[in-house]
Amino acid sequence: CLTPQTGSISLAVPIHDLDDLDDAALIFAVMYEKALRESSAWWPYFNRLPFDHEPLPFLWDTSDQAELRGTEVSFRVEDDLRAMREDHGRVVRLCREHVAKLGVLFPDGTVPDSTEKRKVTKKKDEKKPKETKATKREDSDDSADDSHDDSDSDSQSDSQSDSLTYEHDHGPCGFRAFLSAASLVASRAFHVDDTAGQGL
DSSP: OOOTTTSGGGGTSOHHHHHTTTTHHHHHHHHHHHHHGGGSTTHHHHHHSSSSSOOOGGGSOHHHHHTTTTSHHHHHHHHHHHHHHHHHHHHHHHHHHSGGGOTTTOTTSOOOOOEEEEEEOOOTTOOOOOOOHHHHHHHHHHHHHHTTOHHHHHHHHHHHEEEEEEOOOSSTTSHHHHHHHHHHHHHHOEEEETTTEEEO
């Protein structure tokens, strides 16, 4: 059974550091075994899978994902991708601490730099109603009341813009490889026990 504790990754990264990754630790372990290829004890298992990843929506082509636009699934995919960007970031930051022992992931001995991107998002219900004289008067009254409450405006501002650290996309430890491993974990992982957590 492949777990972070039984996988080859435990020989390169201390167990307590892997434990800090929570569920992302198993994804990291799968990435590492796939990068090892024939040198991995689990290579026969991965080699027998029909695909290197499961066709889950977050791995669809952009044109296919566009077909989901406006549906609840598209919002779920967007949330999942953001969460996985954050998990991948935690994995890469850990790699920077132990890069000397992760030559199979970083042959040149360096981890690519990260970049920060800011995205402005609109609320789902942000469509503005048509103004009338009555609504203009109401808006004027509301704006007067809101001028005394800065916390509401701050929270609205936070909900409309955010930033996220992006790590590299390509390579055996890139975001694409992370998504591929995550799709296998999502479709095949099972709970081993309270100590080992999930495994394949």
